[in-house]
Amino acid sequence: MPGWIKNTMNYLGLNEAVDSDDDYDYLEGDGSYYLEEDQVPAEEPQTAPPSYERARPVAPAATVTRSAVRTISDSESPVVDVTKPIIRPVPASSARVQVVEPKGFNDAQEVGERIKSGQPVIVNLQGVDSDLKRRLIDFCSGLTYAIGGSMSRVSDQVFLLTPANVDVSDEEKDRLAARGLYQK
Numbered sequence: 001m002p003g004w005i006k007n008t009m010n011y012l013g014l015n016e017a018v019d020s021d022d023d024y025d026y027l028e029g030d031g032s033y034y035l036e037e038d039q040v041p042a043e044e045p046q047t048a049p050p051s052y053e054r055a056r057p058v059a060p061a062a063t064v065t066r067s068a069v070r071t072i073s074d075s076e077s078p079v080v081d082v083t084k085p086i087i088r089p090v091p092a093s094s095a096r097v098q099v100v101e102p103k104g105f106n107d108a109q110e111v112g113e114r115i116k117s118g119q120p121v122i123v124n125l126q127g128v129d130s131d132l133k134r135r136l137i138d139f140c141s142g143l144t145y146a147i148g149g150s151m152s153r154v155s156d157q158v159f160l161l162t163p164a165n166v167d168v169s170d171e172e173k174d175r176l177a178a179r180g181l182y183q184k
Helices: 003-012 105-116 130-147 170-178
Strands: 024-026 033-035 098-100 121-124 150-155 158-162
Parallel strands (some): 098 121
Antiparallel strands (some): 150 158
16 A cells, blocks of 8 residues: 555554554664664674773662652751842831822822822721722722731721831821821
């Protein structure tokens, strides 16, 4: 049967699986191929020249385990990544609190910019529509969570947003209490 018909039948699965390498053997000596049916002259086995070295004792091979986790023995020291910066805590700073009284949801951008710049913000939601109030509270809580800060209710419908590592001083709290924006 011609080769292309045989290949097509193999491709379509109409023939038994045939390994194309079965027809040929590889002759290691000169690197050429020959058909199995061809007569290959037998080569005489060659013997290695005698070795005059003494046999050395060989230690048994260590057992190889295939694991993704490698334990560090006592003799090995852990590798230190010098490219990773060292993080040192910054002492908490005290900043002046900014007061924002939003009239619409567009005022949330001002709150976000101030808190991202590291300033504590009082958000006064007194007199704001309940739907807008809920949206602003959701925005502020998500914002403080994202920057690692805190949000606390300091008066009726008044919230204090503080960035991470920023404290509000007692003097600032007294100033806000005088304006009716902070209850102790």
